[in-house]
Amino acid sequence: MQRLFCEHKIRTVESLDGIWQLTVLDTMHTTLPVGVPGVWDRIPQLSNYRGKAVYERQVSLENAGNYLLEFGGVSHTAHVFWDDMEVGSHYNAFTGFSLLLKSVPAGNHILRVIVDDSFSDVSCLHIPNDYYTYGGISRPVEIQKVGAAYIQHVSFHAENTQDGYTAYVRTVIHAIESLPESTLALSLAGTSCTLPVPALASGTEAAVDAVLPVTDVLPWDIRDAHLYSLAAILICEGQPLDDLIDRVAFRTLSIAGEDLLLNGKKIQLRGFNRHEDHGQFGVSLPVEAMLDDLQLVMDLGGNAIRTCHYPNDPRFLDLCDELGILVWEEHHARALPDEIFFSETFMRQSMACTREMIQQHGNHPSIVIWGLLNECESATPQGRNIYAKQIQLLRSLDPTRPVSFASCRHFTDCCLDLVDIVSFNIYPQWYVAEPVQDYLDRLVAWMDDNGAAGKPILITEIGAGAIAGFHDPLHHSKWSEERQADILAEQLNAVLHHPRLSGMFLWQFADVRVSEEWSMRRPKSMNNKGIVDMYRNPKLAYVTVRDLYHKP
Numbered sequence: 001m002q003r004l005f006c007e008h009k010i011r012t013v014e015s016l017d018g019i020w021q022l023t024v025l026d027t028m029h030t031t032l033p034v035g036v037p038g039v040w041d042r043i044p045q046l047s048n049y050r051g052k053a054v055y056e057r058q059v060s061l062e063n064a065g066n067y068l069l070e071f072g073g074v075s076h077t078a079h080v081f082w083d084d085m086e087v088g089s090h091y092n093a094f095t096g097f098s099l100l101l102k103s104v105p106a107g108n109h110i111l112r113v114i115v116d117d118s119f120s121d122v123s124c125l126h127i128p129n130d131y132y133t134y135g136g137i138s139r140p141v142e143i144q145k146v147g148a149a150y151i152q153h154v155s156f157h158a159e160n161t162q163d164g165y166t167a168y169v170r171t172v173i174h175a176i177e178s179l180p181e182s183t184l185a186l187s188l189a190g191t192s193c194t195l196p197v198p199a200l201a202s203g204t205e206a207a208v209d210a211v212l213p214v215t216d217v218l219p220w221d222i223r224d225a226h227l228y229s230l231a232a233i234l235i236c237e238g239q240p241l242d243d244l245i246d247r248v249a250f251r252t253l254s255i256a257g258e259d260l261l262l263n264g265k266k267i268q269l270r271g272f273n274r275h276e277d278h279g280q281f282g283v284s285l286p287v288e289a290m291l292d293d294l295q296l297v298m299d300l301g302g303n304a305i306r307t308c309h310y311p312n313d314p315r316f317l318d319l320c321d322e323l324g325i326l327v328w329e330e331h332h333a334r335a336l337p338d339e340i341f342f343s344e345t346f347m348r349q350s351m352a353c354t355r356e357m358i359q360q361h362g363n364h365p366s367i368v369i370w371g372l373l374n375e376c377e378s379a380t381p382q383g384r385n386i387y388a389k390q391i392q393l394l395r396s397l398d399p400t401r402p403v404s405f406a407s408c409r410h411f412t413d414c415c416l417d418l419v420d421i422v423s424f425n426i427y428p429q430w431y432v433a434e435p436v437q438d439y440l441d442r443l444v445a446w447m448d449d450n451g452a453a454g455k456p457i458l459i460t461e462i463g464a465g466a467i468a469g470f471h472d473p474l475h476h477s478k479w480s481e482e483r484q485a486d487i488l489a490e491q492l493n494a495v496l497h498h499p500r501l502s503g504m505f506l507w508q509f510a511d512v513r514v515s516e517e518w519s520m521r522r523p524k525s526m527n528n529k530g531i532v533d534m535y536r537n538p539k540l541a542y543v544t545v546r547d548l549y550h551k552p
């Protein structure tokens, strides 16, 4: 399942998850069974393999017709072949893609996906990094039967009115074959309407807009989530032809001067940076393990997650929607070197990621901030030009959510005026030997003089490392669990009580594997700043953070 609820009652959907055959395209050409979704790095012989491999399975179709192949995510490049014909390709592990197969005969077919996780100059988002790029079909796969036309997308946002909300719904219909005039039926939280759909020529699309008054709904709030089903049905010649169901909610996120407000009330973010990584599953966590992570986050008193540094699995976002956990979702970019950041390939690939992220995740109520370009060049006029273009794109795609970026250009950033929320990653007492309070006061004063005045400020990263199991009863040694706990106590006390800050995301929730190229800078080839280890065993700092996050 791509989502945690039923997306179709009319369209038939078959999961293609399970065991596929994997042939590694190295000199050995080994063939092995492999789980989908999953990563090949789980297989002992392939735990360090970077390159290409072919995933293959048979698909048996009872009926002839048009089909959609839905991939939740392939890490990082996919070339998809249906009965030996290439039917599409996609770059970037962290967004899904859909391929249309027209007039497919019934019977047995072969689906092959060439997956490539190598680093090269055609890949600007997946590069050697302070997190690991895994290889494989890492998110679920489905085949869906569609008729002459299908509902490609439904986008939703709601505005607060005197007696409830007004919902704005746009439905995009794609005609595979020519479609006569038809009808779209929408229903949402006890309200419904029907709208005319014009006749469509084959291969064309129509967007149908609806405005629905909604009363009698409860607002979505932190740890108090109320979700509503939004169903769109395409009716042609009196018969339902296709449907798409999403799950939405009603909430207002606004900025009042230096404060962030949710449903009109001031909020403070007490969050965690969480990579999609786990000692057993790599980037491809089963939904149960995602839920386990969120149980820990809630036990810790957290109310927010930053999806550093890429769009997350929609099922994780579904869980955040259900549990009432706020999300800062970020497109895919982390601290890129200038030769990549200023390249046309990067611009094209990162903008494609932004478009896909907003189209695929824009209806999640938990997402309250869009983030981009973590720690890139935001301190020069040339860098500012890139930030300005990317921020403009984000705002044009979604004018309803605030935009921010996490900066590391302390005392030099020249882009703070471009965003709605100013955010900095800081590591006093870890990378910088200065008392946290002093560093914070200096930086906040500088921010206010350089574009942040009158806007909320967030600390998007702050933390310290500890190698799980390394103890120093005297609390002196860096990398000991004791020293990490001490540093986090100083950091959290300073940030949570700073009157100018709207909250923080601790770096980081769990230890993560790093690329081989980073291992000389990272003990155990891990980024060890987690407060739980890669298998979620708590370090000493867990208790420190839990105590401080739970205090009012």
Ligand code: ADA
Pocket (backbone or CB within 6 Å): 130, 308, 334, 335, 374, 375, 408, 425, 461, 507, 527, 529
């Ligand atoms: C940066 C970066 C993170 C991580 C962190 C660290 O701020 O955004 O991805 O690398 O530093 O652990 O040093």
